[in-house]
Amino acid sequence: MRYVYADNSATTALSPKVLEKMMPYLTEVYGNPSSIYTIGAKARAAVETARENIAKNLGAANPNEIYFTSGGSESDNWALKGVCHALKAKGKKHIISTAFEHHAVLHTLKRLETVAGEKWSFPPPLGIKFKEGREYLCHEDRHAWLYPLT
Ligand SMILES: Cc1ncc(COP(=O)(O)O)c(C=O)c1O
Numbered sequence: 001m002r003y004v005y006a007d008n009s010a011t012t013a014l015s016p017k018v019l020e021k022m023m024p025y026l027t028e029v030y031g032n033p034s035s036i037y038t039i040g041a042k043a044r045a046a047v048e049t050a051r052e053n054i055a056k057n058l059g060a061a062n063p064n065e066i067y068f069t070s071g072g073s074e075s076d077n078w079a080l081k082g083v084c085h086a087l088k089a090k091g092k093k094h095i096i097s098t099a100f101e102h103h104a105v106l107h108t109l110k111r112l113e114t115v116a117g118e119k120w121s122f123p124p125p126l127g128i129k130f131k132e133g134r135e136y137l138c139h140e141d142r143h144a145w146l147y148p149l150t
Pocket of ligand 1: 104105
């Protein structure tokens with residue numbers, strides 16, 4: 001029976017080309033890139049080269065704009081907490097989300113609501129409406145959720 005794997009956005013098979021490129025770092029140059037010993041320094045050089053290549057391909061102004069994380073949940077946490085704390089300085093305290101976000105997003109927003117006594121307003125999620133057999137985000141009252149602190 002033919003098997004169809006439909007979760008490639010979560011985990012996927014490694015491309016043979018990537019595996020080939022990664023082999024030295026999985027078998028020889030596997031040192032901790034934050035260390036000072038030789039094998040770690042070699043790994044660090046490879047990480048920095050990768051950062052520069054990714055920055056170039058994405059058109060980033062500076063390789064320092066590229067961060068490597070362990071996965072989706074960590075990235076969601078970084079992005080949301082970072083943005084919230086940056087915007088807090090501008091007096092923004094209102095976030096709009098939807099009910100069907102990943103838990104890594106929803107739980108982070110919920111946490112931000114109570115963090116350090118700060119009241120982060122988290123309105124009820126937008127609804128979903130069905131029209132002609134398709135799902136649509138319910139935008140009718142979206143302006144009701146927008147106000148100067150959003
Ligand atoms: C938006 C989002 N955040 C987080 C995750 C979880 O990623 P991870 O298992 O890498 O933490 C997923 C997984 O599908 C996701 O779609």
